[in-house]
Structures are given as C-alpha cells and as structure tokens.
Amino acid sequence: MPSPFLLLLFFLPLSWAASPESAYNSFLRCLSNHSTQSPHRISSVLYSSGNSSFSTILQSRIRNRRFNRSTTPKPLIILTPLRKNHVQAAVLCTKSIGTQLRIRSGGHDYDGISYVSDTPFLILDLFKLRNITVDLRSQTAWVQAGATVGELYNKIASASDVHGFPAGICPTMGVGGHFSGGGYGNMLRKYGLSVDNIVDAEIVDVNGRILDRKAMGEDLFWAIRGGGGASFGVVLSYKIKLVPVPQIVTVFRVEKSLEENATDIVYRWQHVADKIDNNLFIRLVLQPVKRNGDKTVKASFMALFLGDAKRLMEVMKKGFPELGLVEDDCEEMSWIESVLYWAGFGRGTSADVLLDRSPESVEFLKRKSDYIQSPIPRNGFESIWKKMMELGETGLVFNPYGGKMSEIPANQTPFPHRAGNIFKIQYSVSWEEEGIDAERKHLDQIRSLYYFMAPFVSKSPRGAFFNYRDVDIGITHNGKNSYREGQVYGVKYFKGNFERLVKVKSEVDPGNFFRNEQSIPVSHQKGGTEEARDAVRLICHCFSLLVIALFC
Numbered sequence: 136m137p138s139p140f141l142l143l144l145f146f147l148p149l150s151w152a153a154s155p156e157s158a159y160n161s162f163l164r165c166l167s168n169h170s171t172q173s174p175h176r177i178s179s180v181l182y183s184s185g186n187s188s189f190s191t192i193l194q195s196r197i198r199n200r201r202f203n204r205s206t207t208p209k210p211l212i213i214l215t216p217l218r219k220n221h222v223q224a225a226v227l228c229t230k231s232i233g234t235q236l237r238i239r240s241g242g243h244d245y246d247g248i249s250y251v252s253d254t255p256f257l258i259l260d261l262f263k264l265r266n267i268t269v270d271l272r273s274q275t276a277w278v279q280a281g282a283t284v285g286e287l288y289n290k291i292a293s294a295s296d297v298h299g300f301p302a303g304i305c306p307t308m309g310v311g312g313h314f315s316g317g318g319y320g321n322m323l324r325k326y327g328l329s330v331d332n333i334v335d336a337e338i339v340d341v342n343g344r345i346l347d348r349k350a351m352g353e354d355l356f357w358a359i360r361g362g363g364g365a366s367f368g369v370v371l372s373y374k375i376k377l378v379p380v381p382q383i384v385t386v387f388r389v390e391k392s393l394e395e396n397a398t399d400i401v402y403r404w405q406h407v408a409d410k411i412d413n414n415l416f417i418r419l420v421l422q423p424v425k426r427n428g429d430k431t432v433k434a435s436f437m438a439l440f441l442g443d444a445k446r447l448m449e450v451m452k453k454g455f456p457e458l459g460l461v462e463d464d465c466e467e468m469s470w471i472e473s474v475l476y477w478a479g480f481g482r483g484t485s486a487d488v489l490l491d492r493s494p495e496s497v498e499f500l501k502r503k504s505d506y507i508q509s510p511i512p513r514n515g516f517e518s519i520w521k522k523m524m525e526l527g528e529t530g531l532v533f534n535p536y537g538g539k540m541s542e543i544p545a546n547q548t549p550f551p552h553r554a555g556n557i558f559k560i561q562y563s564v565s566w567e568e569e570g571i572d573a574e575r576k577h578l579d580q581i582r583s584l585y586y587f588m589a590p591f592v593s594k595s596p597r598g599a600f601f602n603y604r605d606v607d608i609g610i611t612h613n614g615k616n617s618y619r620e621g622q623v624y625g626v627k628y629f630k631g632n633f634e635r636l637v638k639v640k641s642e643v644d645p646g647n648f649f650r651n652e653q654s655i656p657v658s659h660q661k662g663g664t665e666e667a668r669d670a671v672r673l674i675c676h677c678f679s680l681l682v683i684a685l686f687c
Contacts, residue, residue, distance in 0.1 A: 155183055155212075158211045159181070165228035180215045180216060184211070193209065196239060197250060199246075202247035208251055208256075210237070211234060211257055215260045215261075222259065222264075225257075235256040235257070236259055236649070243308045243313070245500065245502045249365070263281060264280060264371065266372075269291060275376055276377060278374075281311065283492055284308045285306025285489030285490065289486050299379075300378060301325070302320045304477040305478065306491075307493070315364030322380075322416065328548075333374065336348060336370060338369065338371060341368065345371065355367060361548040362549035366640055366655040367644060367655070368643070384470050387465050388435060390433055391434045393432050399457065402516060403455070405533070408537070408557075409557050410454075415438060415441075417438040418533065420434070420437065421434055421533070423528065436458060447465060448462060475488070498565040498566065500566075503603065507533075528564055535558045541554040551630040551631060551632050552630075556598075559600060598627055610653060611650075618657065621637075621653075621656030625655065
C-alpha cells in the first residue's frame with residue numbers, strides 16, 4: 136500500500152507539491168525542450184524567487200501600491216520572453232506543471248489581476264516584446280504587446296506629423312492590455328476606440344500555435360478587440376490603422392468652482408459634450424477641494440480639438456458659450472505635443488520622454504466606472520457635490536461619448552457602450568498613507584460615492600468599462616471561473632456581447648487554461664463539467680488528508 140505522503144502527492148497538483156526551485160528547474164527543462172536555444176540562453180529570461188533580479192522585475196511594472204506589499208502573493212517564476220517561440224513554450228510548459236499563467240504587458244490594470252493570484256502562478260511579462268514598425272504607404276503599424284502607448288506615439292510622430300492613433304493618455308500603459316480591453320483616448324469622438332482601428336493581430340493559442348487574423352478566424356479576432364486578450368490566449372502584436380491628424384491642434388484647460396457657477400456649467404456640459412463638433416473632446420474632472428478653509432468642488436474642463444484655435448472658438452461660442460472660453464485659454468501645438476500636454480509634461484518637453492517606461496510616481500489607488508444615459512438634474516448635481524465634500528477625497532472624471540462612438544454598432548466589437556451613452560464616469564481615489572486602515576478608509580469612500588450615484592447611472596445592467604478593472608462588481612473564486620460567477624461581471628462589462636464571448640472562449644480554450652478572476656468563462660455545460668472535476672479533486676484531497684490522519 137502506498138504511503139500516505141505519496142497518496143497526498145498523487146492527489147495534489149504538481150505546483151502545490153513542488154518547491155519554487157524545483158518548479159523553476161522543471162520549467163527551465165520544459166522551455167529548453169521547446170526551444171532551439173541553449174538552456175543558458177533560456178535561463179537569462181527566466182527568474183525564480185531566488186534570483187537577485189526577481190523583485191526588481193516584479194515591482195517595475197506594478198502601478199498600484201496596494202499590490203506591492205510583502206503580503207501580496209508572489210509568482211513562482213517570471214518569464215520575460217525575447218522571442219515569439221518563448222511565448223509558445225511558456226504556454227505549453229505552464230500547462231505541463233499545472234499552474235496558472237498571468238499575462239502582463241504594462242501593469243496598469245487597476246486591481247492587479249495581471250500579476251497577482253491566490254493560487255500558484257507564473258507571470259509572462261511581455262515588456263521585452265516591444266517592436267513597432269510603421270508603414271506610411273499603407274498607413275498602418277505593427278506594434279508588439281509589450282510596447283507602451285508612449286513608445287507607439289513617439290514612433291508614429293517620428294515618421295509623420297500628420298498621423299496619430301486613438302489610444303490612452305497615460306504613456307506607460309502596455310499596448311497588450313490596453314488594446315485588448317478597448318483602448319480609450321481623447322480622439323474617440325472622431326475615430327472611436329483603439330479596437331475600432333485594429334486590422335490584424337497575432338496570438339498564441341492554448342495549443343501553442345501562433346495565429347494571425349486569417350488563421351484564428353473572425354470570431355476570435357472579434358473577441359480580442361475589446362473582450363480581453365488574456366481570456367483567449369497571449370496576444371503578441373496588433374496591426375493598427377493610423378488616423379489623420381492636422382498639423383495644428385488646440386488644447387485648453389479651464390477651471391471653475393461652485394462659487395463660479397460650476398453647477399450650471401457642468402449641467403450644461405452634459406447636454407452638449409456628446410453632440411458638439413466631433414473634432415472636440417472635453418473631459419470634465421470634478422474634485423473636492425478646500426479654498427480658504429471651506430470645502431467646495433472644483434470642475435476642470437480639459438479639451439483636445441483637432442484644428443486651430445480660431446475654429447475652436449467658433450465651435451465653443453456656438454455650442455458651449457456657458458464655459459466662457461477666451462482665446463488666451465487656448466494653446467496651439469502639434470498632435471505629439473498635445474500627447475505630452477495631456478500626459479502632464481510642460482511645453483517644450485522632448486517627445487523622447489515618452490520612451491521612459493517608468494511613471495514618475497506609483498500610488499495606492501482604486502478606480503470604478505459607470506455610464507450616464509440620461510442627463511443628471513441640477514438638484515442631482517447639488518446632492519453629488521454635497522456627498523463629494525462629505526467624503527473628502529474621491530473625484531469623478533466625466534468622458535464624453537457621441538460622434539464616432541454613436542455610429543459604431545454595439546456588437547461590432549465586444550465593447551458595447553456605444554449609442555445611448557452620454558458620458559462615462561471614472562471614480563478615482565489615490566493615497567500615500569501606508570497601512571490597512573488607510574486602505575479601508577479610501578475604499579469605503581469610493582464605494583460610498585459609487586453606491587450614491589446609483590439613481591443617475593445606467594441600469595439593467597449597471598454598466599462598467601473593462602479597462603477600468605474593478606473586482607467589486609464580481610469575481611470568480613478558487614480559479615474555477617464558472618459561468619454563473621462570470622456572468623455577474625461579464626454582462627456589466629460586455630452587455631449583450633457576453634454570450635458571444637463565452638461561445639468563442641468555449642471553442643478556443645475549452646479547458647479554461649487562460650483564466651483569472653474576471654476572465655470570460657466557458658459555457659454552462661463545460662463550466663458544469665469543470666465544477667464537477669473540481670469537486671472530485673476536493674474529495675480526493677480530503678481523502679488524502681484523512682489517510683494521513685489515520686496512518687500518522
């Protein structure tokens with residue numbers, strides 16, 4: 136009869152039974168078997184917890200200090216591939232040792248899902264796969280998933296002063312996660328989201344194959360343009376369609392307090408921001424502040440206009456005179472200079488600063504999202520100001536829709552929040568204080584404001600933006616990723632597109648290898664089978680423990 140200890144090893148997954156060092160050695164042997172390179176060359180991109188560079192690699196792309204504590208679960212191994220075949224081997228070898236795979240390109244996911252797990256896991260960090268090739272003849276570019284948005288903008292501007300791309304304003308975001316979740320920026324009213332301008336892609340599937348658009352088929356290609364690539368495979372690169380930008384664009388920032396009639400101006404903004412000229416994007420940032428010892432709310436109107444200041448003034452005087460914009464508020468510049476302006480860099484800063492992959496600071500933070508489909512009444516805003524001042528630190532960012540966003544059908548990509556949405560809300564709170572009490576206080580604040588906003592936002596479902604990852608709205612537990620749990624957050628992120636995403640997932644990854652706390656689940660039947668298997672594993676595990684108790 137086998138010993139109780141051997142019985143336990145038989146029933147436990149390999150990753151539970153193996154030490155980090157033995158897991159590393161097993162993984163290295165597997166990678167070497169799947170690569171033409173020597174084990175020495177392979178080991179140069181593989182980091183175990185005992186490696187002196189492990190902590191540096193892990194922490195260098197953590198953008199939320201909440202997930203960079205000594206108590207935060209750490210990966211067994213970090214792999215930083217230099218070649219596509221490293222990624223292929225990583226998928227096959229992670230499956231062979233029975234651990235989860237977390238895929239990271241920039242680390243900006245707000246709730247840390249790409250680099251934290253409660254079960255044994257590996258991080259596949261794509262930051263070295265960062266090649267960008269711009270082809271002005273076809274007005275396209277191939278960009279690898281580990282490149283940052285800033286690197287992409289810099290590369291485009293180096294090739295042309297009349298081309299750009301609609302993506303986010305933070306230059307250190309990794310392209311892989313940003314694009315696969317939608318890709319949101321200040322040109323969306325003119326050109327839509329990043330995913331609306333993707334024409335091809337490369338992905339490593341669950342069988343380790345590299346597939347382009349033709350090979351993967353239109354269903355999978357649809358899914359990885361807004362449905363989250365990490366649910367379906369490892370996206371290696373995207374081919375994007377560049378968009379035309381004028382040689383002169385205009386920006387402005389105007390601030391108003393409640394004492395300066397901000398309530399009426401904000402109320403008016405929501406009636407015009409989604410209907411004004413499509414070349415104009417006016418973001419509204421609302422922050423509780425203190426002035427002369429008194430609490431108030433500051434409203435900041437920040438804009439990008441794809442045109443010169445003279446034309447912008449004509450648009451504003453006709454469409455939004457309540458703001459009181461004057462020519463002195465406007466700054467004309469090139470598109471790449473506007474990228475720097477929105478990223479917070481001063482006038483005259485070299486575009487090469489966009490090549491810096493490290494943010495100036497990393498804070499503790501939490502973000503949430505909502506959609507507004509009917510204008511908020513004036514007394515509604517007055518109650519919101521009162522709540523914001525009561526809470527003290529949580530701010531709101533209003534991002535207008537309309538324009539191109541209303542023209543694209545809700546099912547053209549997995550991103551469903553199109554026509555009918557006036558603007559999107561980002562709830563934002565950041566803090567510097569260490570400790571669990573500070574975290575609890577700030578999380579309570581942002582959640583309190585989120586609950587308070589329920590009467591004003593979209594319903595059935597209450598929508599959320601996938602790129603503003605928020606585990607508060609639902610997660611799957613114990614790595615199972617069941618359909619029932621996935622449906623809770625899935626319909627909030629994807630609405631009617633959720634079922635199609637489940638269908639694609641069930642076809643391309645029926646064993647649910649690519650999973651995390653908010654990934655797309657497999658279908659009812661496969662989910663039920665997976666849950667049954669988990670139950671069998673649990674019974675076997677309990678039996679093993681019983682045997683140990685009896686024989687030890």
